[in-house]
Amino acid sequence: MHDLGKAELDAVAEVLANPILTTGEWVERFERRFADYLKVRNAVGVTSCTGGLHLALLALGIGPGDEVITTPMTFIATATAIMEAGAKPVFIDVEPETGNLDTRKIEAALTERTRAIMPVHLYGQMCDMRAVRKIADSYGLKVIEDAAHCVEGTRDGVRTGELGDAACYSFYATKNLTCGEGGALVTNDDEMAAQVRLLRLHGMNKNANDRHREGYKHWDMTAMGWKYNMDNIQAALLLPQMDRLDENWRKRRELAEYYEKQLWDIPGLSRPKTLPQVEHAWHLFPVWIGDRKRDHVISELQRAGVGVMVNYRAIHLLTYFKETYGFKAGDFPVAESIGDASLSLPFYPSMPLEHVDRVIEVLRDSLH
Numbered sequence: 001m002h003d004l005g006k007a008e009l010d011a012v013a014e015v016l017a018n019p020i021l022t023t024g025e026w027v028e029r030f031e032r033r034f035a036d037y038l039k040v041r042n043a044v045g046v047t048s049c050t051g052g053l054h055l056a057l058l059a060l061g062i063g064p065g066d067e068v069i070t071t072p073m074t075f076i077a078t079a080t081a082i083m084e085a086g087a088k089p090v091f092i093d094v095e096p097e098t099g100n101l102d103t104r105k106i107e108a109a110l111t112e113r114t115r116a117i118m119p120v121h122l123y124g125q126m127c128d129m130r131a132v133r134k135i136a137d138s139y140g141l142k143v144i145e146d147a148a149h150c151v152e153g154t155r156d157g158v159r160t161g162e163l164g165d166a167a168c169y170s171f172y173a174t175k176n177l178t179c180g181e182g183g184a185l186v187t188n189d190d191e192m193a194a195q196v197r198l199l200r201l202h203g204m205n206k207n208a209n210d211r212h213r214e215g216y217k218h219w220d221m222t223a224m225g226w227k228y229n230m231d232n233i234q235a236a237l238l239l240p241q242m243d244r245l246d247e248n249w250r251k252r253r254e255l256a257e258y259y260e261k262q263l264w265d266i267p268g269l270s271r272p273k274t275l276p277q278v279e280h281a282w283h284l285f286p287v288w289i290g291d292r293k294r295d296h297v298i299s300e301l302q303r304a305g306v307g308v309m310v311n312y313r314a315i316h317l318l319t320y321f322k323e324t325y326g327f328k329a330g331d332f333p334v335a336e337s338i339g340d341a342s343l344s345l346p347f348y349p350s351m352p353l354e355h356v357d358r359v360i361e362v363l364r365d366s367l368h
């Protein structure tokens, strides 16, 4: 449930009073603000996290014939971005406590075609980025973080975007920071940022804002690019939310604590563990319900008017991945058992505690 309101309406009205609706001043302001928050050198606004991941791979020269190691416990976009770049996603299993990519399994999956690792910071809890970076450095691999769930979090004092060659974020409708559809790529590598800026707009070396500033000058197409540029309206929606990012994070943290206090003794229900070295970004609040009872609980919650989601069923078992790569049940047993048990409860900063109580009541009744 988003909390967009007057501040965002005013910001959009300001953009509408200006001639440049597409990529321009507001995008630059948002990029600076987002980069400063994450303490990285560059942020590039794009139209989705998927687009950002695709461009990161292209900018790093990863394409046909290459393999990228990632997790099957994620949204499909992590893997489809790899496929859009022409490369092959190579899944490894996840940690049973967190659902995050199990870094101990990376080395066994390496081949001479492996070019990169794409970890996902699932639900807002960061992967072990120190371990990922160490392995990547010893084998000359790139690291692209799918940070769609984790803007605010840290692990071992490391932020997202700090150790990866690039990290990509989603501003999709359900995200904590949202403009309906949108995303950003961050990187400390200035050359990579310049390349991504070129690739996000057809490979053109001038854009509409340049024409507005300098008058028309002939432009050139210097690379095969795509159409992933964030526009000023998206940036205007995002900018005021940066002011309440930490406040909303604190509210979600308190909500998570409240949920956890109510949940711990419900039989048959468990939760991903938050590791002590992690500052969780609290994007989603999943519970794990085993013994094939998850789908029954989903029906009961829906019957009681409680909205639920599943993040995620293990993606290697979705038809397209099975047909394309020949995956089958049993290939990644930990991801599969999480995927069969996972259920995300309603979770947003302004969620009333009585609503949490109601969700708990239905959960208790349905697991009786």
Ligand SMILES: Cc1ncc(COP(=O)(O)O)c(C=O)c1O
Pocket (backbone or CB within 6 Å): 047, 048, 049, 050, 051, 074, 075, 077, 078, 120, 146, 148, 149, 169, 170, 171, 172, 182, 183
């Ligand atoms: C883990 C993960 N990766 C990638 C994406 C794709 O984000 P977008 O919709 O901005 O492309 C999502 C979106 O839900 C996600 O949850």
